[in-house]
Amino acid sequence: MTDPAKSSSEGASPVPYDGDPLAMPVQFLKGVGPARAKLLAKLDLTTVADLLFYMPRDVLDLSDVREPSTLEAGFTQTVRGAVVDTDARSLKNGRTMTAVLLRCGRDFVRGVWFNQPWMLKKFQMEDVVLFSGKPKRNQGRWEFSNPLTQWLELDDEDATTINVLPRYGLTEGLKMHEVRRIVRAAVESHLEFVPDRIPSDWFEAWKLPGIRESLRRLHLPNSVVEFESAQRRLLFEDLLEFQLAVAIRRRAWKAGDAAPVLKATPKIDSRIRRLFPFEFTAGQDKAVKEIAVDLASGRAMHRLLQADVGAGKTAIAVYAMLVTVAAGHQTALMAPTELLATQHWHTIDRALAQSRVRRRLLTGSLTAAQRREALAEIAAGEVDLVVGTQALIQKGVEFQSLGLAVIDEQHKFGVGQRAHFSLDGQHPHVLVMTATPIPRSLCLTQFGDLDISVINELPPGRQPVRTWRVFNPQTRKKAWSFIRERLGEGRQVYVVCPRVSATTSPGEESASELGFEFENEEELAGSTEEVFKQLTEGELSGFRVGLVHGQMDAQRKADAMDAFRTGETQALVATTVIEVGVDVPNATIIVVQQAERFGLSQLHQLRGRIGRGRHQGYCFLFSDATTVEVTKRLSAMEKTSDGFEIAEVDFEIRGPGDILGTRQHGALPLRFADLTRDRKLLEEARKAAFGLVESAQFDEPEFAPLKISVLERFGELMDLPRSG
Secondary structure (H helix, E strand, O other), X not given: OOOHHHOOOOOOOOOOOOOOHHHOEHHHOOOOHHHHHHHHHOOOOOEHHHHHOOOOOEEEEOOOOEOHHHOOOOOOEEEEEEEEEEEEEEOHHHOEEEEEEEEEOOEEEEEEEEOOHHHHHHOOOOOEEEEEEOOEEEOOEEEEEOOEEEEEOOOHHHHHHOOEEEEOOOOOOOOHHHHHHHHHHHHHHHHHHOOOOOOOHHHHHOOOOOHHHHHHHHHOXXXXXXXXXXXXXXXXXXXXXXXXXXXXXXHHHHOOOEOOOOOOOHHHHHHHHOOOOOOOOHHHHHHHHHHHHHHOOOEOOEEEEEEOOOOOHHHHHHHHHHHHHXXXXXXXXXXXXXXXXXXXXHHHHHHOOOOOOOEEEEOOOOOXXXXXXXXHHHHOOOOOEEEEOHHHHOOOOOOOOEEEEEEEOHHHOOHHHHHHXXXXXXXXXXXXXEOOOOOHHHHOOOOOOOEEEEEOOOOXXXXXXXXXXXXXXXXXXXXXHHHHHHHHOOOEEEEEOOOOOOOOOOOOOOOOXXXXXXXXXXXXXXXXXXXXXXXXXXXXXOOOEEEEOOOOOHHHHHHHHHHHHOOOOOEEEEOHHHOOOOOOOXXXXXXXXXXXXXXXXXXXXHHOOOOOOOOOOEEEEEOOOOOHHHHHHHHHHHHOXXXXXXXXXXXXXXXXXXXXXXXXXXXXXXOOOOOOOOHHHHHHHHHHHHHHHOOHHHHOHHHHHHHHHHHHHHOOOOOOOOOO
């Protein structure tokens, strides 16, 4: 094989290559060479296969371009031509006019711009451009005033024969017509080697073209319709493989080893319900029934309990855990932070104060001796119920008979952590729960292998929180006056700030993880400790103010929360450590500083800390930002208290990476699809994937290539065995 480094001519014949045709380095392709190969590598295009599957960002439709002789006045039309003359002149009153003349076949068309002399520098002789606008006749010639202009970087072939041009992402040093030519060369020389992982019998059923035809249509379309059909094929296959991975995992769970049979008999049900000082809502009852069926099935439950803030998901988790204990097995609840784990512990400990359930709190703050004692009791079966942090899945933690694992706020953990409890030969039921309403698209992807229970109603008597956006000094002054009046009546207030720094305590999120970027010390000064100082000396002077943030040790945080819970302090300045699990019914007001720094779902979580008692709740979103996006987000908070509706708006604005923290735990590995844009196609792919996996046909040899691709792409993410 010839050394590619010795081939420097960009136009030379391709270097001989005798390996896998699709794995051939791009520099061996005709018209590329080492120099252009380095530029293509910046776009992650290193092989011929990369070129063939390089999705254009869009297409330029030239099929509706008009000839000058067919133009009409009064509506928008487009012409294409080459620049043959430019002109700039001064007019009266200091005005200027710039004009560009295009040759469009045998006719000429002029574009004019007033008071935009810089436009002249944008045009070079023989540039091929499009003018779009409403033309009018001027001195016998069609003229466009301030036309929308697009420059066409064309090869000779493009200029004469092609009416639909794909447009690709570029990097400095590469021109659009060069990328088109290189991709076209790959299509013409290597398309025949592309295998189709989808059996041809399924093309019609799923309304898809074959992969080779799709790639031709993608890069060399004869019409926009052809391009869109090719784009749909690649998007569908991308989503199909992801959904197949989800469906395979779900099938594996369903067909897995037997789990303990945990029956909620009428007697057990009655005894558990008596522990709660309230009756379950209809939504809670429905969730309890769904979970009870799973627990009694003999197959491991894998269910997501999704509830809006304040809808009572913790009570459902406690119910399931007590069913497990009543059946003679152990149960564990894992929370993402020590603060939340401690909150759960207090709730459960109070509820079980008169019971014989043996319980333990297992967190990272235990001393070595306390940890050894706790682990010994858990391993010996002397503890029925354990609440903890990720300490529950660390080395050395062994359960004698784990029947149910409950994972709270699953999105704050890595994707594979809920599978950890099924190690060491045990196959417990798993209940994942979250108070962050999840958009439907993410339910079908991140949690697509789980059964889902939803509670979207609040307990009787719970009032929606009134929310206001505070964006100027006058309204801020009024807000603080209102807050002082409520404090004088005996109520309490949270004041939430972004984090003070990028360093964290164990179990806490950093500034970068929350999406905050502090550019200078002034921004840092605007957070917890500085705000605490400002409020105690200013708006809240004379009131008892507490402080809690992630850089405090566990005991100081617990003391600060206890002081607020008991009413010893009237106001609590905090970071997002109070985002979930904190329940102080007398806290009726929350102030969020720099609210633009938080996502909508997180703001909704924070708002859920109030309005949990009989008094009306009030949320003030302080923000000096006035951009369109910030206004849209904060206005959504004012308009609705429905967490599921807010989650969809948040998803549309920010995308999946920010909603569930997947940028920290591994972004969804999709090649082409976008969950916001392609929601409808995602549902089609899911239906196709689950139908296929549930059928006997999926185990036929014709689907082997598709299975291999699924396992190679998603095996690690979905905890599936990788292919050899």
